[in-house]
């Protein structure tokens with residue numbers, strides 16, 4: 001279970017904490033309670049008499065907070081400046097403050113950074129509102145818990161009672177309702193069902209039953225990962241290349257390595273018996289070459305139609321699997337071709353920002369990426385390429401030319417017709433978070 005990541009998201013009172021705590025003990029994983037971290041920020045804001053509407057001051061608190069997770073008597077505990085705050089962060093006063101405080105971008109950036117650092121090596125159960133969508137989009141298993149209001153109110157009441165706090169059911173209901181609204185409607189990382197998540201309605205389930213259900217899913221996934229893994233020296237049919245492609249790739253890679261100092265990170269994530277949709281950021285015309293030569297796979301890639309105007313150039317890029325695509329709207333026939341290639345076990349390279357971003361700022365990604373993945377069931381591998389917009393600087397080694405490959409985001413085929421459009425968008429957002437994570441790793 002070394003690098004395993006399990007995320008459990010859901011609204012307040014859906015049973016996340018108890019489920020995550022029990023599962024972490026059963027599976028030998030570290031429990032990461034992200035809600036507790038936002039509560040710690042709210043507590044500090046309260047204690048320092050800061051106006052929760054003052055975004056700048058609240059964000060400054062979040063970045064200056066000395067937060068630490070420690071295990072006390074086998075249970076995870078949260079410390080601010082060495083002081084145990086487990087009890088204080090659960091008081092009704094903090095519960096009232098926490099949603100307004102956690103909607104700020106500065107606060108979320110800081111907390112997500114800390115959470116990712118804690119989960120760097122995997123081996124964790126993370127619980128919260130955005131752990132499967134933003135913090136760890138590459139999680140092996142993503143769970144989304146839901147429950148009806150009355151079940152949630154009575155659970156929260158019991159939880160408070162066990163801490164010696166008595167609160168009226170109507171007050172708790174009102175707090176949950178207003179937090180639901182704020183957590184789901186905020187602009188930054190709202191509460192959403194992650195793509196490919198196992199949805200569990202806990203209203204009428206015992207805690208044992210919901211833990212067993214999720215544990216069974218984890219065991220299934222571990223088995224699936226084992227069956228996909230290719231050991232060193234073993235031949236991976238999905239990594240096979242035709243002769244001319246393999247030779248060209250080797251030459252191009254050697255050229256970029258020697259002349260521009262290209263370095264490739266994360267190739268180990270591709271040692272699996274499966275094909276992929278590679279999704280990369282895009283800052284220069286050389287990206288398809290640089291990213292293409294960094295992948296240990298033969299890939300088909302999408303190139304804008306305009307590049308096919310020159311016949312000689314069109315023939316050349318076709319040999320290297322360029323597929324013409326209309327940037328404004330993907331035609332049905334193109335989508336059909338992509339799905340057929342994916343169905344035949346081929347891998348695709350996409351630049352879902354749609355156009356080059358010269359500032360290297362990551363733009364929003366086109367939801368077509370999510371559509372393709374959910375329709376085909378093929379995993380998305382996030383890629384971050386850096387340095388191509390400044391090749392001259394790479395030549396003089398003032399900058400690094402690098403390609404960083406992330407772990408695959410596996411979602412399977414999503415059959416829920418009702419919210420399919422939302423699912424494409426959510427998945428596309430998850431990929432953007434994953435590319436952002438690779439960008440941070442590259443820059444830090």
Ligand code: DC
Nearest residue numbers: 012034035038098102128129130179
């Ligand atoms: O899970 P909880 O009730 O302890 O969470 C407290 C609040 O923290 C919740 O109302 C919203 C916020 N939160 C968040 O914004 N993102 C998370 N990943 C976890 C919690």
